Amino acid sequence: MSTTSALKRPTQAERRARSRGALLESAARGLSRYGYGNLVLDEVARDAGYTRGALYHQFKDKEDLALAVIEWVNEHWMREVGAPAARQTDPVDELLTLARGHAAFCRREIARVVMALRLEFAGQQHPVGREIEQIWETGVKRCVKLIDAGRRAGSIPPGPPARAMALALLGALEGAVIALSGQSPDDELLAARAVTGVLGIDSSRALRSVTG
Amino acid sequence: MSTTSALKRPTQAERRARSRGALLESAARGLSRYGYGNLVLDEVARDAGYTRGALYHQFKDKEDLALAVIEWVNEHWMREVGAPAARQTDPVDELLTLARGHAAFCRREIARVVMALRLEFAGQQHPVGREIEQIWETGVKRCVKLIDAGRRAGSIPPGPPARAMALALLGALEGAVIALSGQSPDDELLAARAVTGVLGIDSSRALRSVTG
DNA sequence: ATGGTAACATACATATATGAATGTATGTAA
DNA sequence: TTACATACATTCATATATGTATGTTACCAT
Numbered sequence: 001m002s003t004t005s006a007l008k009r010p011t012q013a014e015r016r017a018r019s020r021g022a023l024l025e026s027a028a029r030g031l032s033r034y035g036y037g038n039l040v041l042d043e044v045a046r047d048a049g050y051t052r053g054a055l056y057h058q059f060k061d062k063e064d065l066a067l068a069v070i071e072w073v074n075e076h077w078m079r080e081v082g083a084p085a086a087r088q089t090d091p092v093d094e095l096l097t098l099a100r101g102h103a104a105f106c107r108r109e110i111a112r113v114v115m116a117l118r119l120e121f122a123g124q125q126h127p128v129g130r131e132i133e134q135i136w137e138t139g140v141k142r143c144v145k146l147i148d149a150g151r152r153a154g155s156i157p158p159g160p161p162a163r164a165m166a167l168a169l170l171g172a173l174e175g176a177v178i179a180l181s182g183q184s185p186d187d188e189l190l191a192a193r194a195v196t197g198v199l200g201i202d203s204s205r206a207l208r209s210v211t212g
Numbered sequence: 213m214s215t216t217s218a219l220k221r222p223t224q225a226e227r228r229a230r231s232r233g234a235l236l237e238s239a240a241r242g243l244s245r246y247g248y249g250n251l252v253l254d255e256v257a258r259d260a261g262y263t264r265g266a267l268y269h270q271f272k273d274k275e276d277l278a279l280a281v282i283e284w285v286n287e288h289w290m291r292e293v294g295a296p297a298a299r300q301t302d303p304v305d306e307l308l309t310l311a312r313g314h315a316a317f318c319r320r321e322i323a324r325v326v327m328a329l330r331l332e333f334a335g336q337q338h339p340v341g342r343e344i345e346q347i348w349e350t351g352v353k354r355c356v357k358l359i360d361a362g363r364r365a366g367s368i369p370p371g372p373p374a375r376a377m378a379l380a381l382l383g384a385l386e387g388a389v390i391a392l393s394g395q396s397p398d399d400e401l402l403a404a405r406a407v408t409g410v411l412g413i414d415s416s417r418a419l420r421s422v423t424g
Numbered sequence: 425a426t427g428g429t430a431a432c433a434t435a436c437a438t439a440t441a442t443g444a445a446t447g448t449a450t451g452t453a454a
Numbered sequence: 455t456t457a458c459a460t461a462c463a464t465t466c467a468t469a470t471a472t473g474t475a476t477g478t479t480a481c482c483a484t
Contacts (some may be wrong), residue, residue: 015461035332038249040441042254052442053463061443100345109321120247141425152226160398167395168388168402176380176410177389178331183379186372190380190410197409197418198388206409224481252471264472265433271471368444411436427484434477440470447464454455 020058022048029067032113035120036066036128066117066128073113074135081105091150094144095199096206097190099173103209107182115174116143140166147199157200219310232270234260240281244325247332248340270393278329278340284324287349303362307355307411308404311385315403319394327386352378359411363395369412381410 026048030039041062045055059065081101088094106112118136120130143166150156159165171195182185194205224324242251253274257267271277285349295315300306305422317325330348333341355378371377384406393398 164398167391171387171391172384172406175383179379179383186376194384
């Protein structure tokens with residue numbers, strides 16, 4: 001009875017996971033708000049209800065923490081935004097679903113973590129920057145494929161190179177979503193509309209994508 | 213002869229202005245690349261060919277320097293982007309000219325200084341943040357007026373509140389331009405297209421705006 | 425030419441944040 | 455219950471960057 005109360009006494013693993021989660025979430029908020037350089041670990045720990053001791057016990061150093069946050073955010077994004085969008089059969093629909101999903105996803109405060117870090121480490125030779133760059137590049141490649149597919153299908157008109165289009169699309173999407181900072185419900189529509197503009201398709205598709 | 217060679221020997225005022233200009237430009241590049249917190253003044257000075265001594269002689273402190281850079285960039289933007297766009301009579305044309313102009317303006321490395329600082333100081337109570345916020349707000353207000361005018365004229369369809377539209381427009385514009393990072397000549401077209409999307413108008417207007 | 429002042433360089437003092445070292449309490453297994 | 459490991463707190467050492475104080479050189483008026 002004393003050993004396996006299982007509900008009352010938290011096991012070590014549970015305890016560890018709980019702490020780690022709290023620290024990750026706090027760090028995500030912090031990175032989103034202040035960026036990497038301005039993030040002070042004492043605040044991160046305090047916000048999570050711990051001290052820096054706990055933080056350095058769970059993570060090797062500041063860099064390790066940031067990388068863990070990035071991985072954490074990316075996984076959530078994939079699950080809540082990337083995967084659902086992939087179910088769309090039409091390339092344009094997938095891009096618009098992506099836009100809407102991203103807007104909804106970014107209503108949480110972790111919204112700007114990717115863009116903030118991407119700006120901060122652009123052109124640097126920092127591990128965190130490399131990780132961010134890789135995630136970004138994955139997104140770009142995905143968009144390039146969809147744009148190519150859409151053009152073959154005739155739903156996206158010819159124009160600038162697919163890569164330039166993809167860069168503009170993702171940039172405009174992130175920029176719009178951040179500027180709107182979670183203003184529901186217009187954020188979704190306007191994010192989708194920005195995407196239609198870059199693609200050069202009728203902006204009413206942005207509206208239709210919510211019903212379909 | 214020794215006193216007023218006028219062309220060979222630079223006067224004190226000229227000397228001062230030259231140094232100040234070099235320091236401002238270096239700081240603008242630095243802020244654009246690294247943001248405020250990660251900007252190290254020793255590098256700024258060295259990049260301009262001076263030491264921190266020169267910097268602290270011309271500017272009170274780091275904050276003063278950043279504010280001067282912001283003012284400097286804003287003035288240039290107004291002259292090269294804001295004013296020319298204001299000559300357009302049609303609201304939509306003005307918005308599209310703004311987009312194209314901004315893309316061209318941002319081909320220089322100072323591109324990201326506004327967005328970088330806006331992200332870094334969002335929600336903070338820092339003088340630099342306030343200054344940036346005010347400039348941003350001025351832009352938003354200008355867009356709101358143009359959107360309202362366009363709607364009255366019937367060239368922009370009804371939809372979300374004008375302020376939300378303006379936020380999305382500027383956000384998408386900045387995001388797209390930064391992501392494209394000066395990729396001429398596609399940057400102009402795609403920036404304009406992102407704007408048409410947000411406005412909910414035909415994206416071919418973006419193309420037409422270059423000829424008109 | 426020469427005293428004075430402005431433009432800059434150099435040297436120093438201080439603050440802040442990271443990371444390491446050490447200490448303590450809580451959980452787990454023999 | 456005792457021995458040990460893990461989770462976490464606290465303290466300390468170091469590095470880095472800002473800002474200040476002082477020194478040096480270039481310009482300009484008398």
